[in-house]
Amino acid sequence: MSQRAIVIRTSVAAFLACVGIVSAFAARDVLAWRGQTAHADVAIASFSPDLSVWRPHTWLPAGASEWLVGAGDDVAFGQALQHFQVFRGHQQWGLFVAGGVNDQPNVFARRTLELAQLEFTFEQFADSSRSAQLRSRARQLHGILLYQHLILQGGDAKTTLERTIADFTQAVRLDPGNATAKYDLEGLLYLYKPLSNGKPPPPPKNSSSTGASNGQGGSPGSSGGAGGF
Secondary structure, three states, X not given: OOHHHHHHHHHHHXXXXXXXXXXXXXXXXXXXXXXXXXXXXXXHHOOXXXXXXXXXXXXXXXXXXHHHHOOHHHHHHHHHHHHHHHHHXXXXXXXXXXXXXXXXXXXXXXXXXXXXXXXXXXXXXXXXXXXXXXXHHHHHHHHXXXXXXXXXXXXXXHHHHHHHHHHHHHHHHHOOOOHHHHHHHHHHHXXXXXXXXXXXXXXXXXXXXXXXXXXXXXXXXXXXXXXXX
C-alpha cells in the first residue's frame, strides 16, 4: 500500500472518529437540555436571580449545543422574563418600580433605568422575527412595563390606558391563545370606558413585527405566571 493511501485512510479514520465523538457529545447535550425549561420555571417562580438556570451543563461549548437543539430563543427570552420577575418582586399590583425604595433617590433612579432597559428588551423581542407566541408574550410584558413608565412620567390616565391597551391588543392579535393578555386587556378596556365617554380606544399603530417564524419559543407559554397586572 502506498504512503499516500495510508495517509488518506488514516485521515478518514480520524475524521470519522471525531464525528463519532462530537455526535456522542451532541446526543448527551440534547438530553441535558430536556426539562431545562421546567427547571428554569421553578427559578422564576421563586424569584431567583441566577440566570445560569437556563443553560444546563453541556459537554460541547454552550453556544454550539444551544444552536444544535434550537434553544436560543428560549434562553434569551427566559432570561429576560426572569429579570422581569426579579425586578417586579412579590409586588404583583401597583407601581412596582417604587417597591422597596423607601425614599432613596439613588435606588429609585436605578430602578427607573432598569425599567427602561427591560422595556426596550421586550420591545426588541416583540418586533423580531421569532414565533408569534413569543412575540405576543413579549408585547404583553412590554405593555406592563410601559404602563409603569407612563405613570412615572405623570401622563394623564386616558393616554396611559390608550397606549397600554394598544400593546395588549397587539399581543392578543399575535397569539389569540394568550389568555392572560386577553384578561388584562378586558380589565384595561373596563377602566378606559368611563374616560372615553364610551368610545373605543384608537387602533394600535402598525407594528414593525414581521410574520410568525417557525421558531417554537416554548418558554413564554410555560412561564405564564410572570405576566399580568
